[in-house]
Amino acid sequence: MTVSEMAKELSLTAVSGADGERNVSGVYVGDLLSWVMGRAQSGNVWITIMSNINIVAVASLADVSCVVLAEGVVPDEGVCKTAEQKGVNIFTTEKTAYQIAKELADLSL
Amino acid sequence: MNEAVKLHFLVDGEDFTSAGQASVQVKKSLRELGIAPEIIRKVSIAMYEGEINMVIHAGGGEADVLIYEDRIEIHLNDNGPGIANIDLAMQEGFSTAPDNIRSLGFGAGMGLPNMKRYSDSIQIDSALGKGTRILMVVQL
Numbered sequence: 492m493t494v495s496e497m498a499k500e501l502s503l504t505a506v507s508g509a510d511g512e513r514n515v516s517g518v519y520v521g522d523l524l525s526w527v528m529g530r531a532q533s534g535n536v537w538i539t540i541m542s543n544i545n546i547v548a549v550a551s552l553a554d555v556s557c558v559v560l561a562e563g564v565v566p567d568e569g570v571c572k573t574a575e576q577k578g579v580n581i582f583t584t585e586k587t588a589y590q591i592a593k594e595l596a597d598l599s600l
Numbered sequence: 601m602n603e604a605v606k607l608h609f610l611v612d613g614e615d616f617t618s619a620g621q622a623s624v625q626v627k628k629s630l631r632e633l634g635i636a637p638e639i640i641r642k643v644s645i646a647m648y649e650g651e652i653n654m655v656i657h658a659g660g661g662e663a664d665v666l667i668y669e670d671r672i673e674i675h676l677n678d679n680g681p682g683i684a685n686i687d688l689a690m691q692e693g694f695s696t697a698p699d700n701i702r703s704l705g706f707g708a709g710m711g712l713p714n715m716k717r718y719s720d721s722i723q724i725d726s727a728l729g730k731g732t733r734i735l736m737v738v739q740l
Contacts, residue, residue, distance in 0.1 A: 495719040525710035528645050529717060541705040548620030552627060577624065
């Protein structure tokens, strides 16, 4: 499943849609950046409530397929712009991390 | 590729918002050199953690990445306060990061452990008041 297909299924809002054709595999949930960096796998959907600029570098270097900001968290414009430049997909949603994770599990991710 | 490809970076200790730029540039360069994705991921993570440490704790520093035929070396040098107890600092969860850094999602005490986990060898030379020199090697 691609990032775009996954986002459509979950009704996520794209704030940086850099590479929607990328395939997603697995899910990681976490807010401590070094923890995420060390444990998330390449291709994962990363669910977090952390929205500062550093998530762009972490997402890029850990090579996750996209970032999903849960619970209505919205990044500022600079974050979105940088993410577009670095090829990092970011989505927002009002749903909780649990709800998103459950819906992704229902999609067999 | 008989001679090493050398990349040199100054890590700005003042600008936390741009922290990680050197690592992102290294990732790009390695990709252009056709290095395997899993190796790129290891180098990127190990170097990013080192870069962030230099920004959080040492007011910046210098990073050199040397790409040889059989390995990648990451050299990190700073003139910060040094690490008081390296064994303690290597333990997962131990952190001396201040609260403002923690509120950004850092300071989980995973920096040095991640550097060890994602490199094939790590040497840390640090003394209080004299800064820290780190060499990480990732085998190709």
